[in-house]
Amino acid sequence: MSKSSVDLKKLLSQMTIDEKIGQLVELNAEFFIKSASEVTGPATSFGFSEHGLSTIGSTLNFNGAREMRAIQAKHLENDRNKIPMLFAMDVIHGYKTLYPIPLSLGCSFDPELMKECCSMAASEASAAGVQLTFAPMLDFCREPRWGRVMETCGEDAYLNSVMGVAQVKGYQGDDLSEEGNIAASVKHLAAYGGAEGGRDYNTVELSEHILREFYLPAYKACIDAGAKLVMPSFNNLGGVPATANPWIMKKILREEWGYDGLVVSDYAALRELMNHGVTGSLKESAEVAFRNECDVEMMSGAYYKHLHELIDEGVFSEDELDRSVMRMLELKAELGLFDDPYHMASEEKERELFYCEKHREIARRAAEESAVLLKNNGVLPLSDKIKKIAVIGPFRDTGAINGFWTCCGDKNYAVTVTEGIREILPEAEIVGADGVSAKLGESSTDGIDEAVRLAESAEAVVLCVGEAQDYIGEARCIADITLSAPQRELVRRVCEANPNTAVLLFNGRPIVLTGIADVAPAMLEMFFPGTEGGRAAANLLFGRVNPSGKLSMSFPKHVGQIPVYYNRTMTGRPKRQGDDVFEGYTSSYMDCGILPLYFFGEGLSYTKFIYEEMSLDRREMGESDTLAVSVTVRNAGERAGKEVVQLYLRDLVSSTVRPVQELIAFEKIALEAGERRTVRFEISEPMLRLWNFENKFVSEKGDFLVSVGYADHMYFSEKFTLVK
Numbered sequence: 102m103s104k105s106s107v108d109l110k111k112l113l114s115q116m117t118i119d120e121k122i123g124q125l126v127e128l129n130a131e132f133f134i135k136s137a138s139e140v141t142g143p144a145t146s147f148g149f150s151e152h153g154l155s156t157i158g159s160t161l162n163f164n165g166a167r168e169m170r171a172i173q174a175k176h177l178e179n180d181r182n183k184i185p186m187l188f189a190m191d192v193i194h195g196y197k198t199l200y201p202i203p204l205s206l207g208c209s210f211d212p213e214l215m216k217e218c219c220s221m222a223a224s225e226a227s228a229a230g231v232q233l234t235f236a237p238m239l240d241f242c243r244e245p246r247w248g249r250v251m252e253t254c255g256e257d258a259y260l261n262s263v264m265g266v267a268q269v270k271g272y273q274g275d276d277l278s279e280e281g282n283i284a285a286s287v288k289h290l291a292a293y294g295g296a297e298g299g300r301d302y303n304t305v306e307l308s309e310h311i312l313r314e315f316y317l318p319a320y321k322a323c324i325d326a327g328a329k330l331v332m333p334s335f336n337n338l339g340g341v342p343a344t345a346n347p348w349i350m351k352k353i354l355r356e357e358w359g360y361d362g363l364v365v366s367d368y369a370a371l372r373e374l375m376n377h378g379v380t381g382s383l384k385e386s387a388e389v390a391f392r393n394e395c396d397v398e399m400m401s402g403a404y405y406k407h408l409h410e411l412i413d414e415g416v417f418s419e420d421e422l423d424r425s426v427m428r429m430l431e432l433k434a435e436l437g438l439f440d441d442p443y444h445m446a447s448e449e450k451e452r453e454l455f456y457c458e459k460h461r462e463i464a465r466r467a468a469e470e471s472a473v474l475l476k477n478n479g480v481l482p483l484s485d486k487i488k489k490i491a492v493i494g495p496f497r498d499t500g501a502i503n504g505f506w507t508c509c510g511d512k513n514y515a516v517t518v519t520e521g522i523r524e525i526l527p528e529a530e531i532v533g534a535d536g537v538s539a540k541l542g543e544s545s546t547d548g549i550d551e552a553v554r555l556a557e558s559a560e561a562v563v564l565c566v567g568e569a570q571d572y573i574g575e576a577r578c579i580a581d582i583t584l585s586a587p588q589r590e591l592v593r594r595v596c597e598a599n600p601n602t603a604v605l606l607f608n609g610r611p612i613v614l615t616g617i618a619d620v621a622p623a624m625l626e627m628f629f630p631g632t633e634g635g636r637a638a639a640n641l642l643f644g645r646v647n648p649s650g651k652l653s654m655s656f657p658k659h660v661g662q663i664p665v666y667y668n669r670t671m672t673g674r675p676k677r678q679g680d681d682v683f684e685g686y687t688s689s690y691m692d693c694g695i696l697p698l699y700f701f702g703e704g705l706s707y708t709k710f711i712y713e714e715m716s717l718d719r720r721e722m723g724e725s726d727t728l729a730v731s732v733t734v735r736n737a738g739e740r741a742g743k744e745v746v747q748l749y750l751r752d753l754v755s756s757t758v759r760p761v762q763e764l765i766a767f768e769k770i771a772l773e774a775g776e777r778r779t780v781r782f783e784i785s786e787p788m789l790r791l792w793n794f795e796n797k798f799v800s801e802k803g804d805f806l807v808s809v810g811y812a813d814h815m816y817f818s819e820k821f822t823l824v825k
């Protein structure tokens with residue numbers, strides 16, 4: 102709790118109501134950059150007075166230590182109570198040195214690596230004056246059309262929970278007041294990733310059963326891990342926008358989960374309650390949000406303008422106001438801001454840390470560990486003796502491989518694929534052409550002939566295609582996630598011209614690759630790998646690093662399959678394994694079946710892992726027992742590699758339908774060529790629970806199947822029984 106020398110209760114008692122309300126208002130830094138006398142521009146549009154601005158408790162979207170120190174210094178000069186402002190940013194996958202987007206880092210199945218990345222990001226952000234990041238984003242998602250799918254760790258609740266907790270620990274460290282640590286947020290509560298049709302901000306209609314089983318666990322895991330802030334989601338949930346939704350904000354978050362920390366609205370969300378049509382005025386928005394203990398409003402002006410009125414009218418007591426204000430003061434105290442309002446931000450530290458070699462190494466390793474080898478007919482790894490290579494496609498020589506939410510990262514600092522290859526082939530001739538554009542609506546294929554000519558002239562070709570990073574991120578949803586026609590044409594013609602071709606994919610969501618999967622000799626999924634992306638790609642292409650990523654989300658065969666995900670439930674007329682797609686009376690698509698093109702948990706290696714054995718130490722377990730599962734894996738290939746051993750569960754008979762597979766544990770292991778390792782997992786009763794029809798998490802006696810492998814490709818499955 103608060104470590105500062107300040108007596109917070111005494112401080113609170115000295116504050117006026119308006120000064121307390123100021124602590125519950127968060128504004129963009131632009132409100133504070135102008136001189137105090139220039140209360141113009143955005144300030145006036147919200148009606149903030151000069152004195153009013155001096156009471157504001159937190160700000161976001163500022164630019165570095167110098168600006169932060171100037172804003173804080175001016176604020177402390179003007180604020181009667183000398184309460185430091187809190188400085189927040191969206192540090193989602195790096196501050197300056199960017200690592201892969203979370204959807205990609207989820208493919209690393211390496212929580213320690215995720216934690217290391219977030220700790221690195223926190224050190225850069227903290228140097229730049231950031232004290233709070235609006236991350237991790239934990240919105241479980243089965244909707245690749247949704248632009249913000251890039252921010253999640255994919256389609257599995259357990260993977261999202263594990264990688265989310267790693268982010269909280271990486272950002273916050275052990276002591277928030279220590280240099281390099283920043284507070285983490287849980288966002289966006291709840292089920293923002295369930296927006297109908299994958300359209301951002303859209304309605305979410307999900308049963309409590311699905312919410313409990315899939316959409317809520319990761320938020321709770323990160324709150325239990327000590328995240329310091331919660332941000333409600335824009336979407337309505339069951340007809341009521343989260344910011345004003347008593348079920349999620351009070352019953353679940355405050356009462357059931359026992360969260361007593363700070364809640365900050367999303368950007369202008371209180372004002373937007375009127376757009377939703379659930380409030381008729383900004384004052385009503387203030388009332389309904391505060392009633393749901395949304396402590397702080399971001400960029401809406403609702404509390405600033407109306408909370409005092411609501412207290413005067415007796416709608417809220419000053420004690421309720423004090424409860425929210427104390428949450429903000431306690432967070433500031435925990436950050437040590439009353440002792441050091443600048444939280445050790447310094448331009449010198451910025452110069453030392455931004456893009457430094459140590460941080461680049463972390464970002465590069467993350468990109469290497471997150472890449473997923475989807476296909477390889479043996480063309481990879483490429484030889485580093487090549488004398489002439491063609492690097493083709495719209496992503497061949499660009500720094501625009503960082504994705505969205507790049508915070509203060511600069512694409513000009515990113516290593517391009519061509520630059521990465523040049524470092525490995527310093528003497529080779531490298532020829533290149535974009536061939537086509539990846540931009541939406543660009544249909545020209547005029548450049549393909551030149552690309553084909555270059556491909557024919559080279560010993561090997563690296564073909565870089567995907568989706569432009571402009572089409573991913575907030576409010577960037579795409580109805581058809583199929584790789585664009587010009588790029589498909591480019592891949593087909595180049596692969597025809599030179600079979601020694603490897604395809605690199607750059608995208609921020611699963612995309613439909615059906616049109617090229619049959620012709621590409623090899624495909625390496627990089628997603629948006631960040632600042633070191635080109636260097637990581639080259640290391641993987643030439644075998645300096647052996648790919649080890651496993652998909653964090655299914656890749657559909659066809660956009661019409663969406664949603665398609667591994668942990669589907671059975672139907673009364675399941676499509677039986679091997680059934681012809683034209684088999685009648687099954688729940689399937691006649692034209693493409695129900696299985697994706699590439700599966701959650703799938704990913705190849707340059708070596709071969711053989712799953713030799715799986716054994717259970719018991720066949721029956723009571724509620725207090727632990728069942729041990731041992732899995733022996735051997736590296737039967739010629740080179741060292743890493744494998745993600747994934748353990749899945751299926752409840753064979755239960756009161757509610759269960760997924761055909763549920764990931765319950767995983768371990769990433771490194772094996773030298775020929776090496777064998779036995780991995781041991783432990784299954785306990787809580788791992789067997791389901792959300793039943795009485796709205797309780799319970800385990801039910803009966804038979805379970807435990808398997809090792811991935812999705813619809815299991816190497817071993819064994820049955821055990823829970824006895825009660």
Ligand code: GLC
Pocket residue numbers: 161191235288367368575
């Ligand atoms: C945005 C996003 C949220 C972000 C906030 C502040 O609209 O929804 O994730 O943290 O505004 O930038």
